[in-house]
Amino acid sequence: MQPFIAAMSKVRQAFYAAIVRSLLRTKSLLQGILKLWISPSIIKGGNVDGDAGHGGAKIGINEFLEMVEKAFRPSSSRKRLETLSDGMKKQFLESMEDNPLCMLPSYNHQLPNGDEQGTFLALDVGGSTFRVALIELSGRKGAGQECRILQKATFKINNSVKQLKGILFFDWMAQRIEETLSGQSEGRGMSDAPLPMGLAWSFPIECVFLS
Amino acid sequence: MGKGFLAAHGLLGQDLGDLIQDSCSRRGLNVKLNAIVNDSSATLLSKAYSDSTTRFALILGTGVNAAIHLPVHIFAPPKFGVRPSEWHDCAKHVIVNTELSMFGAGILPSTIWDDKLRAAHPAPNFQPLEHFVSGGYLGEIVRLILVDGIQTAGLFGGVVPPSLRERYSLDTETVSYMES
Numbered sequence: 001m002q003p004f005i006a007a008m009s010k011v012r013q014a015f016y017a018a019i020v021r022s023l024l025r026t027k028s029l030l031q032g033i034l035k036l037w038i039s040p041s042i043i044k045g046g047n048v049d050g051d052a053g054h055g056g057a058k059i060g061i062n063e064f065l066e067m068v069e070k071a072f073r074p075s076s077s078r079k080r081l082e083t084l085s086d087g088m089k090k091q092f093l094e095s096m097e098d099n100p101l102c103m104l105p106s107y108n109h110q111l112p113n114g115d116e117q118g119t120f121l122a123l124d125v126g127g128s129t130f131r132v133a134l135i136e137l138s139g140r141k142g143a144g145q146e147c148r149i150l151q152k153a154t155f156k157i158n159n160s161v162k163q164l165k166g167i168l169f170f171d172w173m174a175q176r177i178e179e180t181l182s183g184q185s186e187g188r189g190m191s192d193a194p195l196p197m198g199l200a201w202s203f204p205i206e207c208v209f210l211s
Numbered sequence: 212m213g214k215g216f217l218a219a220h221g222l223l224g225q226d227l228g229d230l231i232q233d234s235c236s237r238r239g240l241n242v243k244l245n246a247i248v249n250d251s252s253a254t255l256l257s258k259a260y261s262d263s264t265t266r267f268a269l270i271l272g273t274g275v276n277a278a279i280h281l282p283v284h285i286f287a288p289p290k291f292g293v294r295p296s297e298w299h300d301c302a303k304h305v306i307v308n309t310e311l312s313m314f315g316a317g318i319l320p321s322t323i324w325d326d327k328l329r330a331a332h333p334a335p336n337f338q339p340l341e342h343f344v345s346g347g348y349l350g351e352i353v354r355l356i357l358v359d360g361i362q363t364a365g366l367f368g369g370v371v372p373p374s375l376r377e378r379y380s381l382d383t384e385t386v387s388y389m390e391s
């Protein structure tokens with residue numbers, strides 16, 4: 001159980017950090033937008049009476065800003081975060097018992113040992129971007145030089161690409177791969193061993209085996 | 212497939228690897244698709260390659276997710292479905308796709324703007340955490356706050372610009388440019 005607890009506490013820290021950061025950002029961003037948009041005379045006026053000059057305004061701008069700040073601030077207090085963390089942990093543990101949608105163990109049980117070497121093509125299909133990179137792995141011993149990107153390209157998956165039906169979408173992917181590899185010898189010569197590819201896919205698929 | 216894609220059209224039940232491999236072969240590419248992994252697992256694997264102490268990876272993009280390398284024994288056996296006994300013989304740990312976006316229902320602190328976002332969402336309870344923190348929604352939350360500020364506090368002279376009227380018209384990317 002020990003490594004699990006350690007892993008969970010790491011997850012929790014990252015989770016806190018991400019949430020707090022995003023909440024704080026929202027607040028400072030709003031202040032930034034307000035500074036940009038409110039005329040200086042309004043700022044000088046301090047508490048602006050909503051009815052003066054703004055038809056239909058119910059509260060003052062400073063009052064509104066305070067409300068936004070207040071709405072986000074309690075979320076980052078220690079006690080709130082601990083309650084949040086306990087609740088999340090409970091949900092995580094429940095999902096490890098029986099939940100077909102979350103906490104899904106893959107077929108991968110090993111992390112890389114750092115000795116893997118060679119030239120590979122890395123593909124990444126996300127919600128809005130397709131990334132292709134030809135990479136060379138030279139092993140962890142290369143301290144800082146373990147992975148070299150030989151060629152990379154990023155392609156927007158815009159609406160017209162999303163509308164491609166069936167194999168047309170995969171043909172589009174193959175064209176982009178061909179584009180990225182143009183000028184490279186890898187993945188070309190049919191007499192050579194094929195260039196190994198790995199794909200990161202950010203959509204739910206059912207995995208039935210590990211090859 | 213979701214996220215507005217139509218690629219699954221007419222292909223349900225087919226092997227994703229075969230589809231990609233076939234498309235590449237038709238273009239005369241001498242490539243071989245060896246592995247398909249979830250993006251959070253890919254992130255975990257790539258960092259673990261350079262740093263042997265890596266145990267979890269967090270995705271903060273259009274969506275939010277995490278992958279963790281966890282001991283097998285902390286899971287209830289049915290979670291593994293039907294697997295060959297050889298897998299269980301050699302697997303002491305396993306890379307887990309947490310689908311973190313789906314957690315947090317009833318726990319996460321919700322503001323009135325979060326409530327508004329969910330009220331207009333087709334699946335308000337499907338991905339609670341995603342709605343609070345992911346790139347797919349942060350822009351919309353900012354837009355809802357701005358519209359509220361315009362209507363209740365007379366921000367921007369009390370007039371909602373046409374570009375802010377449509378739902379999801381403020382991209383998180385735009386918000387991120389303003390912030391930086």
